[in-house]
Amino acid sequence: MNKIITIGLLIFLAIFYVINSQKSIQIEGFYIVLPPSSKSASGYGIIKNKSNKPDVLIGVSSDDATVMLHQTQIHSNMANMVHHSKFSINAGNSLILRPMSYHLMLTHISKSARHSIKIKFEFKNAGIIEIKIPILDSHKYN
């Protein structure tokens, strides 16, 4: 009987941990810009660390494209792209992906991915969070 209670408690704690750890990261407002005739696209949005400890984005991937976390840097009037293999987000802070700054770079995009692409974000603490990101054909200006 005690064994059953212990196992039940462990399962409950595991589920509780998974639910809470997933909530610690909030991914908001993502969209992908893919102009016609372009073979690469960028993804923009906000990743919030709502927990009380730092977390690290250790991977981004998709079955529909090669995905990288890039940062556009402008030096001496030249735009360069720098690849980041991980990104640490402090407690309560956000990683903002926007044009001419951090962005997801998508290449080798499947032809079947016309309206949206599923991206997996992998965090050291929060684990894997998969979201479906809509594809737009241009940036939206007000």
Next chain:
Amino acid sequence: MLKKILITILLISKFSFAQEMPILSGIGGEFSAISSMTGKEIKFSKFKGKVVLLSFGYTNCSDICPFTLGYLQHLYAKLTAKEKQQIRIIFVTVDPEYDTPKHLKEFMQHFNKNFIGLTGSKQTIKKITDLFQAEYSKLAEISIPTEYIRRVNQKTFNNEVEKKADKSSLFSHTVAIYLIDKMGNTRSLEYTGTATKKFIEKIQVLIDE
């Protein structure tokens, strides 16, 4: 009386902008390239009499180029119909291998049917960038890791044909938008960060010259 004062203020402000935009000697000049509009060679001097906004980039550029053209699209939409007739927006590719005239046309027309893409041989592109003191360099074939692009799990392709068809390159390149007057002189270097109101005022000054 008030009308005269306002006209005087307007003239002074335009004169002040013109003073801020001296000819940037050594930047720009005559060249020929293939136009996305016609697929035929065109001389840059053909645009004399129009104010030109010229930028460099490539269609596989995922971040800055679509953003720059989106910015120019946004700026263009704010001009009057008469002003639109007086300007030309030109995008010179730094990836002529991939950016054929047909390809560029599709890309440019997505932003605006009046936007012009220019391409040509590698030598042509080198000549144009040299004229405008612009720079570009190939970072890598996307499938080849470099110092900057590393530790990437490549998407698995179903077949070799798909893999071959997907080959494309990354470039670093100059991000300036060259504002060129009706005589073909470069007068100002702008960026996507330039407030559209200020940029439009500069364009209007050059239209009125």
